[in-house]
Amino acid sequence: MPKPDIPRKTIYRLSLYQRCLQQLKTNGTATVSSEALAKAAGVKPSQLRKDLTLFGNFGTRGLGYSVEGLSNELTEVLGTAKLQPVILIGVGNLGSALLRYGGFNKEGFEITASFDAEPTPRPHAVVPLFSMEELPEYIRKNGVKMAILTVPAHAAQGVVNAIIPCGIQAILNFAPTLIDVPEGVWVNNVDLAVELENLSYFIR
Amino acid sequence: MPKPDIPRKTIYRLSLYQRCLQQLKTNGTATVSSEALAKAAGVKPSQLRKDLTLFGNFGTRGLGYSVEGLSNELTEVLGTAKLQPVILIGVGNLGSALLRYGGFNKEGFEITASFDAEPTPRPHAVVPLFSMEELPEYIRKNGVKMAILTVPAHAAQGVVNAIIPCGIQAILNFAPTLIDVPEGVWVNNVDLAVELENLSYFIR
DNA sequence: AATTGTGAATTGATTCACAGCT
DNA sequence: AGCTGTGAATCAATTCACAATT
Numbered sequence: 001m002p003k004p005d006i007p008r009k010t011i012y013r014l015s016l017y018q019r020c021l022q023q024l025k026t027n028g029t030a031t032v033s034s035e036a037l038a039k040a041a042g043v044k045p046s047q048l049r050k051d052l053t054l055f056g057n058f059g060t061r062g063l064g065y066s067v068e069g070l071s072n073e074l075t076e077v078l079g080t081a082k083l084q085p086v087i088l089i090g091v092g093n094l095g096s097a098l099l100r101y102g103g104f105n106k107e108g109f110e111i112t113a114s115f116d117a118e119p120t121p122r123p124h125a126v127v128p129l130f131s132m133e134e135l136p137e138y139i140r141k142n143g144v145k146m147a148i149l150t151v152p153a154h155a156a157q158g159v160v161n162a163i164i165p166c167g168i169q170a171i172l173n174f175a176p177t178l179i180d181v182p183e184g185v186w187v188n189n190v191d192l193a194v195e196l197e198n199l200s201y202f203i204r
Numbered sequence: 205m206p207k208p209d210i211p212r213k214t215i216y217r218l219s220l221y222q223r224c225l226q227q228l229k230t231n232g233t234a235t236v237s238s239e240a241l242a243k244a245a246g247v248k249p250s251q252l253r254k255d256l257t258l259f260g261n262f263g264t265r266g267l268g269y270s271v272e273g274l275s276n277e278l279t280e281v282l283g284t285a286k287l288q289p290v291i292l293i294g295v296g297n298l299g300s301a302l303l304r305y306g307g308f309n310k311e312g313f314e315i316t317a318s319f320d321a322e323p324t325p326r327p328h329a330v331v332p333l334f335s336m337e338e339l340p341e342y343i344r345k346n347g348v349k350m351a352i353l354t355v356p357a358h359a360a361q362g363v364v365n366a367i368i369p370c371g372i373q374a375i376l377n378f379a380p381t382l383i384d385v386p387e388g389v390w391v392n393n394v395d396l397a398v399e400l401e402n403l404s405y406f407i408r
Numbered sequence: 409a410a411t412t413g414t415g416a417a418t419t420g421a422t423t424c425a426c427a428g429c430t
Numbered sequence: 431a432g433c434t435g436t437g438a439a440t441c442a443a444t445t446c447a448c449a450a451t452t
Contacts, residue, residue: 007443011405015398019380033411042382045411046445053413061412061451078405086400097301098396103380107397109404145407146400170403172396176223176307178246186406188399192302192376193311194219195392196290196350199374200313201215201282202390203349211421237433249433250423257435265429265434412451419444429434 010051014074016041017048021071033064085112085144089159090151091119091129094174098148099127111148113138117155132159139166146170153177214255218278220245221252225275237268289316289348293363294355295323295333298378302352303331315352317342321359336363343370350374357381 020040024032038048052058052065058073059065086104088095091114098104099114111127115138119131130138138144147168151159156175163171170186173179176194181187224244228236242252256262256269262277263269290308292299295318302308303318315331319342323335334342342348351372355363360379367375374390377383380398385391 008402009443012398012402014405015395015401016382018401019398035411040382044445046447047443049411049413050444057413059412062410063452064411078401084404093301093304093306097297097305100297101301101396102297103397104400107401109397109400146403148400169407172399172403178220178244186403188403190394190396190399191219192305192394193307193313194216194223195376195394196308196313196352197219197222197282197311198212198216199350199376199390199392200288201218203373204388213421239433248423250425251421253433253435254422261435263434266432267430268433410452412449414449415447417444417446419442421440421442423440424438425436426438427434427436430432 006054010054011078013041013043013047013051014078016043017051018071018074018078021067021074024067025071029067031064032067032070034059037065079108083108083110084146085110085142086146086148087112087135087138087144088114088127088148088150089116089132089135089163090149090155090175091116091122092150092152095148095150096122098150099125109146112142112144117151135163136166139163139168144168146172148172148174149179150174210258214258215282217245217247217251217255218282220247221255222275222278222282225271225278228271229275233271235268236271236274238263241269283312287312287314288350289314289346290350290352291316291339291342291348292318292331292352292354293320293336293339293367294353294359294379295320295326296354296356299352299354300326302354303329313350316346316348339367340370343367343372348372350376352376352378353383354378 017037020037034045034048038045055077058070086109088099088111099111104111114127114129115132115135117132119129145168147163149156149171153175156177156179160179160181164185173187173189176191179187221241224241238249238252242249259281262274290313292303292315303315308315318331318333319336319339320333321336323333349372351367353360353375357379360381360383364383364385368389377391377393380395383391
């Protein structure tokens with residue numbers, strides 16, 4: 001396991017802080033206190049400070065944090081894989097939507113290729129579409145480390161088994177199933193139906 | 205706040221157990237031990253048992269849990285809002301994709317209507333599309349309690365402020381921004397860019 | 409005077425380990 | 431004999447409160 005002892009939740013919040021800092025930067029704000037930034041991010045000031053000090057002392061006592069400076073530090077911490085290629089596997093409804101969805105690019109990721117078992121050419125596609133046969137070679141040739149998985153649940157584990165030996169180290173999994181990966185490979189699951197079901201519990 | 209003291213994480217896991225039970229049911233399995241079910245769901249047996257006993261004693265010592273029985277109990281716990289109408293607001297790339305994505309229906313939710321500031325009619329749309337003006341009335345008339353929010357970040361809070369007085373109690377928010385809601389309204393955030401950024405931290 | 413950085417205290421979640429049923 | 435249900439123990443995350451710093 002590469003980076004231990006730093007909780008995933010902290011890393012997640014770092015992204016939120018980063019987004020708030022971008023906002024402040026466009027507003028022209030130069031410095032921000034932990035109180036103000038925490039409020040914007042929806043956390044307690046003490047938590048923000050605790051999170052940050054896991055990576056260094058970025059603030060100035062009595063003053064706060066430099067918006068520019070802190071943002072750069074966070075880019076440093078988070079940004080390893082920015083500008084790295086990301087591939088998308090499974091061009092069904094959800095997959096093709098994510099290809100058109102601009103949200104990833106805006107945050108600095110670029111989907112460079114897509115793959116499907118039945119690669120029906122799409123009219124206005126911007127991202128090239130390949131067959132599954134070409135997947136291993138593409139990953140190896142381009143040093144791809146991240147994949148977005150939008151295949152049906154029953155196909156997920158098979159695809160995972162195929163791509164990990166090629167060098168995939170992180171998977172954003174939309175397939176509604178548990179996937180099994182070796183040590184050193186990271187998975188974030190996004191299960192839309194579970195999110196909705198979860199909410200449904202809370203309505204009275 | 206309607207349901208207190210039960211952790212959200214527990215409710216989330218209940219959905220996972222439910223999914224595993226469905227699988228077992230189609231396999232024709234009649235009973236399952238906490239050990240087996242926990243393994244399928246990717247948790248420890250003790251955690252599964254702890255989670256379940258928050259809602260009742262569903263198992264039989266020495267035997268395990270009835271697949272059918274436990275599944276019914278979980279439906280009871282989770283299922284309040286199943287078969288309830290869900291609306292989707294913001295028919296852009298992501299929104300229109302989610303409308304076509306079958307995953308929600310499969311898990312028992314039905315998106316009954318969609319809304320957009322510029323409701324351009326779509327050729328093969330199954331779900332009716334309305335303008336934002338019609339939103340409040342639709343929510344009130346149909347007693348809608350759940351909404352999927354796929355509008356741009358800058359529009360999110362405005363929409364939220366408009367729909368909550370009409371009776372929306374739970375929001376699945378895809379807008380990459382924090383939304384502010386009063387006590388008693390529940391929000392699950394799905395932030396795709398943050399998920400990807402989070403993963404990128406862990407790759408070496 | 410203001411605000412960070414941080415040890416200590418608290419709160420919460422997970423896991424253990426075994427008593428209690430079937 | 432096997433497996434659940436659960437109090438106690440452990441582990442992790444959050445928050446407090448204040449000394450240190452500018």
